[in-house]
Amino acid sequence: MTSLKSIIEENDTQAGRYFDHFIRLLIVVSLISFSIETLPDLNPKSSEILKWIEIICVVLFTIEYLARIYVATSKTKFIFSFYGLVDLLSILPFYLSTGIDLRSLRAFRFLRLFRALKLVRYSSAIIRLKNAFVIAKEEFILFFAMTALLLYFAAVGIYYFENEVQPEVFTSVFTSLWWAVSTLTTVGYGDIYPVTVGGRIFTFFILIIGLGFVSVPAGLISSSLSKAREIEKSNQSNASHD
Amino acid sequence: MTSLKSIIEENDTQAGRYFDHFIRLLIVVSLISFSIETLPDLNPKSSEILKWIEIICVVLFTIEYLARIYVATSKTKFIFSFYGLVDLLSILPFYLSTGIDLRSLRAFRFLRLFRALKLVRYSSAIIRLKNAFVIAKEEFILFFAMTALLLYFAAVGIYYFENEVQPEVFTSVFTSLWWAVSTLTTVGYGDIYPVTVGGRIFTFFILIIGLGFVSVPAGLISSSLSKAREIEKSNQSNASHD
């Protein structure tokens, strides 16, 4: 029994690694088959194949889920843990959909994406990223607050400049917020943009100020990541010196 | 009396924190209700509700404003201080608008946004950001000057390349400046772009040179922020060593 537990929950045996690789492969296969299902002009044969891939995936995920409950030290704790719920959510829509019409089934299927989150479980490099976030936590909060404020300010400003000239484009502060988001992230789809002189000058100043705020968090992540790595290394060398 | 002063102006009592949270909530509610008011197809009932939210907010902000004057050590100093004026500006439009037609009222309402600036008062992390700006002050001025120069150079250059072929798009150096802003910030709405070979080659070189200038300030902020944090820490450790 200890053997099955180590295969499923740990990573240090050959069988454990094979099990992990297999589950990961299954998740990817399941996500790809789900994506293909959304194609509008799918012939019946392909639909049939995808249906069978789906059934196989769900059966295997169910076995995995039951096995995880079986080997868990505290069964209740596992079932109500984050990953326990994710595991359940990734198989539940399939069982629930039997007997219900197709539309609601498609809505439930969205939850299948949570399977992908399982990928997170296998990565250990996340810890460093977490530390990096902790290092610059205050700056992140400050910058997100300032970005939110700036977005709102930009939305109200552009609304007053453009609403009169383009009432069907800048309909309200909410549509203007959409403009603010797509402009300050520099996406610029081109579905909504200022045409008045005042609106363009306002956009200029908002961009000059805003570009700094919006792209600073990315810079903070990379600089605090290298700091987190330094701390890690100095901890390791301290440990080895002892 | 000291008690009321500490509730309004300080943060270290339970009551003071509650007061701060309440005012912040009120600002957010007021901003959201203002945004909803701009929706073009609002039914009369919603308008009525929004009007009452507005009245309640303004009454509460007025009470807050008068209370701040009451507890201020120097009343005149508070009234003419930055936050004193912001507080006044956030309630004044409501009282002024009575008796005046709706159009001018909407213009005045824009000032209501200043309420949001109150959020600034509650954050202490701003000081670090200020220090970061001071560290790289000279570079910021240099880069803003160079960006301004580059924008003007790009505008004049593209005007000569594109004006003859697209006279209705690149009408003048000012419209070309709008192109320069939306291109060098990489927003690229798609409302204005070069079509001639010369204009495109010019755009290529302007982008290769310009991308550096436009995105450097963001890099400067994040690098000087980490420097500001280091200085802060060394000051703290010096203080604790004494």
Added chain:
Amino acid sequence: MTSLKSIIEENDTQAGRYFDHFIRLLIVVSLISFSIETLPDLNPKSSEILKWIEIICVVLFTIEYLARIYVATSKTKFIFSFYGLVDLLSILPFYLSTGIDLRSLRAFRFLRLFRALKLVRYSSAIIRLKNAFVIAKEEFILFFAMTALLLYFAAVGIYYFENEVQPEVFTSVFTSLWWAVSTLTTVGYGDIYPVTVGGRIFTFFILIIGLGFVSVPAGLISSSLSKAREIEKSNQSNASHD
């Protein structure tokens, strides 16, 4: 014989440098003439000239290729090395195309681009970049994995928000993936964008989270490049101290 070998394979004689410059020039000439060939309205005379430039380039590249085989210490090893294969691929399409129709010839010509990769051979600064990649290897893998996950999550999310309203734009998860790529890289062509309120709010959150992930690798490269330079310098000073 040693003389010819040093001219071709090394860089420390006058003749060797001239040979390198000549080959590099030939590659650039060949690439430009190839680009001009793709112009849709080319007069017969220009086509004739381009054909001759092509023939001369291929002949000279063939001579170079045979000479490299001739001077190679192990002929078989050179032929099957990466650069040996690139050299062969850059001349092979020309010889293979004789007798075959034009369409397939154009497809083969794409391989000619590999000539440009020869430029890589001449640069020694690549080593530092390689070291920079090794330093932040784990972070790169983590960020590419997270970006891939985020792109997929964004695609599925926007598909559910937009597919019903714009079924001809957001046709499937694959078209939604194209939207996710063009949005998270902030390119924003404007061929595909959300119009529903839900889709726009979803885009907002995806961009706020995603901008960090997508632009962090660039920051990692520049920070680890400076680290690689420091290591290089300390190695050099250590070597000179010995």
Added chain:
Amino acid sequence: MTSLKSIIEENDTQAGRYFDHFIRLLIVVSLISFSIETLPDLNPKSSEILKWIEIICVVLFTIEYLARIYVATSKTKFIFSFYGLVDLLSILPFYLSTGIDLRSLRAFRFLRLFRALKLVRYSSAIIRLKNAFVIAKEEFILFFAMTALLLYFAAVGIYYFENEVQPEVFTSVFTSLWWAVSTLTTVGYGDIYPVTVGGRIFTFFILIIGLGFVSVPAGLISSSLSKAREIEKSNQSNASHD
């Protein structure tokens, strides 16, 4: 005479500073009036005013130019120096245009922009930027070479994917280069974009690889700027220690 020389060439007297401010103001006025001249619907009265501003500016720049020649230690050296030629070029178009038709005059007027370069003369913070460029010189060359290679590779690749489906959009490798520039800089005007599945997947990989290359130089500038500042400071403290 020494007095006039110090006013024009130096910055350490009250009169010298006033002279500098006046010339800078004149440049800005001249650039703004030039921009206004390009407006398509200008009434005759405005044109008249702008013409007079132009005449006054040119007269004052001419006096400045002659004064600079007068006070120069070596007159020939000044006339053929970079700034001497810029000064001449900024007034020459005006004198040359008399008697020639308006079209050619407009082409010459582009040179007037060189006046703006005079702004450069007054800034001393440029030196630090120069040092920053020297520090990361090799990386800059490497990244510009790699960006150029990547742009060419992207252009050829997308040409093969898109030319058959959109022959009027992706007409040749040169139009594809324009696409590569506007995509890799993330401007994305939306005038040219891939529609085939192959082209979109190719764009995805090009963007994943390319975003790193294109935005690294900006990161290099900001990191080497802070290094340049450190070197400056340590030099200053060394100097003060002596």
